[in-house]
Amino acid sequence: MHVGLPHFLVVGALLFSLGLYTVATRRNAVGVLMGVELILNGANVNFVAFNRFVTGGVGGQVFALFVIVLAAAEAAVGLAIVLALFQTSRSIDVRLVDTMRE
Amino acid sequence: MNKKLSGALVFGLAVAVFAVLLGLRLAGDLSLAANPSSGALTLQDLFFYLFGATALAGALAVAFSRNILYSGLGLLGALVGAGSLYVLLSADFLAVTQLLVYIGGVLVLVLFAVMLTNRITEVNVSNRSLGLAGGTALLVATLLVLLFVALAGPFVTVTPPALAPTTREIGDAFLTRWLLPFELASLILLATLIGAVVIARKELKPDEPEQA
Numbered sequence: 642m643h644v645g646l647p648h649f650l651v652v653g654a655l656l657f658s659l660g661l662y663t664v665a666t667r668r669n670a671v672g673v674l675m676g677v678e679l680i681l682n683g684a685n686v687n688f689v690a691f692n693r694f695v696t697g698g699v700g701g702q703v704f705a706l707f708v709i710v711l712a713a714a715e716a717a718v719g720l721a722i723v724l725a726l727f728q729t730s731r732s733i734d735v736r737l738v739d740t741m742r743e
Numbered sequence: 744m745n746k747k748l749s750g751a752l753v754f755g756l757a758v759a760v761f762a763v764l765l766g767l768r769l770a771g772d773l774s775l776a777a778n779p780s781s782g783a784l785t786l787q788d789l790f791f792y793l794f795g796a797t798a799l800a801g802a803l804a805v806a807f808s809r810n811i812l813y814s815g816l817g818l819l820g821a822l823v824g825a826g827s828l829y830v831l832l833s834a835d836f837l838a839v840t841q842l843l844v845y846i847g848g849v850l851v852l853v854l855f856a857v858m859l860t861n862r863i864t865e866v867n868v869s870n871r872s873l874g875l876a877g878g879t880a881l882l883v884a885t886l887l888v889l890l891f892v893a894l895a896g897p898f899v900t901v902t903p904p905a906l907a908p909t910t911r912e913i914g915d916a917f918l919t920r921w922l923l924p925f926e927l928a929s930l931i932l933l934a935t936l937i938g939a940v941v942i943a944r945k946e947l948k949p950d951e952p953e954q955a
Contacts, residue, residue, distance in 0.1 A: 643785065643788060644787065644788045644791040644831075645900065646898060646900050647893050647894050648791060648795070649828065649832065650889075650892075650893030650894075650896075651890060651893050651894070652795045652798060652799070652825075652828065653889075653893075654886060654889030654890050654892075654893050655798075655799055655802065655886070656798060656799075656802050656821065656825065657885070657889060658882050658885045658886040658889060659802040659803065659805065659806040659882070660802070660805075660806075661881060661882065661885055662806050662878050662879070662881065662882040663805055663806045663814075665877065665878045665881050665882075666806075666875065666878035669811050671811060671815075671853060671856050671857050671860065672805075672811055672814055674853065674856075675805050675814055675815065675818050675853060676805070676806075678818060678822075678845075678849065678853075679802055679805055679806075679818070679821060682798075682821060682822065682825045682845075685825065685837075686825055686828055686829075689828075689829055689832045689834045689837060690832060691898075692832075692834070693832045693833055693834075693903050694898070694900045694901065694903055695898055695899065695900055695901065697901060697904075698912075699909055699912045699913050699916050700916070702834050702836070702837050702909060702913060703913060703916050703917065703921055705834070705837055706836075706837060706840060706913070707924060707928060709837075709840055709841065709844050709845065710844075710928045710931070710932065711928075711931070712845070712849065713844050713845075713848055713849055713932075714931055714932060714935035716848075716849045716852055716853065717852065717935050717936070717939045718935055718938055718939050718942070720852055720853065720855075720856040720939075720943075721938070721939040721940075721942040721943035722942055722943075723856055723860060724856065724859060724860065724942075724943045725942050725943055727859070727860040728945070733860050
């Protein structure tokens, strides 16, 4: 069986699920951000696969590019927050950081 | 105890639903004749499996590695694998962007954050925020649903055109149809740049209040 749409969708699903698992189980804030990157990549693979096998054109690729841009922005701000967090509390354990709660 | 129980319940439910759906699907498939389109493995298929395995191995390392530094290196594998898959999908510009932005930018940023914030030995993944059982249940449930949709989804596929560069069409699309989002993205990047600097800079003198 030649490689087609389902193959790429399976890869995207695996990336997404593992990213979700990472986000849910990590206590390290940087690890959580890595999980988010995995999720976005899984979604991107799906976008490009659908673009090639279903819709044609470049719409899916354009959307994937926007996702990459927003992911870069998210990573920059997220890591800046992590650094600020580390400077104030000497820890990046997401369970210990609840000073802003309530 | 409660968390474990609920995790096991979700897990069992997801497995049961998936088994039923898959059984129905297989029963429908078996009535069909042998697939005529199945042939020998082409080079492109081989590369797909290679890149897919790279991405998967990287993602597994991100999810399950005990050392956060190894997770970062696993993220490298996942990003390279996904970027290579873009080439197979005739998205060359996207692949290069992935290489430049993700691997050259985001990954380096993540690795720097790891080294700046962590005493590496301190890192542990025990006592997770959702619990190991909850996380695993979430993983299995999501994976089963997504796999079922991917394998059984009613997608009307077209025969893909031959591999061709798409940079020109993407440039046209950005400057005509998606001009407003394109400009907004640049605005967001500027705001992000300033915001990140403001957030991450050192406090000047926290004990001396600056009153004008």
